[in-house]
Amino acid sequence: MRKLIAAMKISVDGKAEGPAGFADWVHDWAEDYGLTDQVDACLLGGRMYPGYEQYWTAIQNAPDEPLPMTGKPAAREELPWARFAAKTPHYVLSNTLNSANWPMTRFLRSNDDVAALKRQPGKDIYLMGGSTIVDSLIEAGLVDELRLVVYPLIAGEGKVLFSTTAQRRDLELTKVEQLPGGRLSLIYKIG
Numbered sequence: 001m002r003k004l005i006a007a008m009k010i011s012v013d014g015k016a017e018g019p020a021g022f023a024d025w026v027h028d029w030a031e032d033y034g035l036t037d038q039v040d041a042c043l044l045g046g047r048m049y050p051g052y053e054q055y056w057t058a059i060q061n062a063p064d065e066p067l068p069m070t071g072k073p074a075a076r077e078e079l080p081w082a083r084f085a086a087k088t089p090h091y092v093l094s095n096t097l098n099s100a101n102w103p104m105t106r107f108l109r110s111n112d113d114v115a116a117l118k119r120q121p122g123k124d125i126y127l128m129g130g131s132t133i134v135d136s137l138i139e140a141g142l143v144d145e146l147r148l149v150v151y152p153l154i155a156g157e158g159k160v161l162f163s164t165t166a167q168r169r170d171l172e173l174t175k176v177e178q179l180p181g182g183r184l185s186l187i188y189k190i191g
Helices: 049-061 076-087 111-119 131-139
Strands: 004-011 015-017 039-045 090-093 105-108 124-128 145-151 171-178 184-190
Touching: 004 131, 015 131, 039 049, 039 111, 039 131, 049 076, 090 111, 105 111, 111 131, 124 131
Parallel strands: 004 124, 004 145, 039 090, 039 124, 090 105
Antiparallel strands: 004 015, 145 184, 171 184
8 A cells, every 4th residue: 555654844843834824934845855756646735735736836837937925936946846746646635626727636525535545556645734634634544654854943833733633643763864954854654
């Protein structure tokens, strides 16, 4: 069975989002998790997908132009992910969204649909945050691995990654790596 791998960028105090609704301490959305060779599908929640699609479409269409969300051009480190995203199937777990501009986007309606996706042949699946979908799919027992890039800051106000997880989960640390800028990469197997 394919693994579902959740990956998030968080602060030392466990925040996945700042007060503005996103991780405003992240300077670029490069793929720091080492997943591109391991996955052949991405899974997102319905709240995150529209902005994600807009952001990466803007980079794909005009990588040197200012992005509508930031007013700055894409970081050089984001360009490989923009190319990967353009050719990779994306699945959106949502009860409300029904359409997407990307032709390789499909909609899932339930955790059972996610479980069925995991049973299909292929490489592993990258579960992209937000924290709500990560929390709910960990709670449902569908996430096999958690990859965190921890930024060296206390974010203060914002949304904690595991704010709604009720059930205790054992994690097995399988890899630690120091990244530039004082960041840490942590990889856990979820028990």
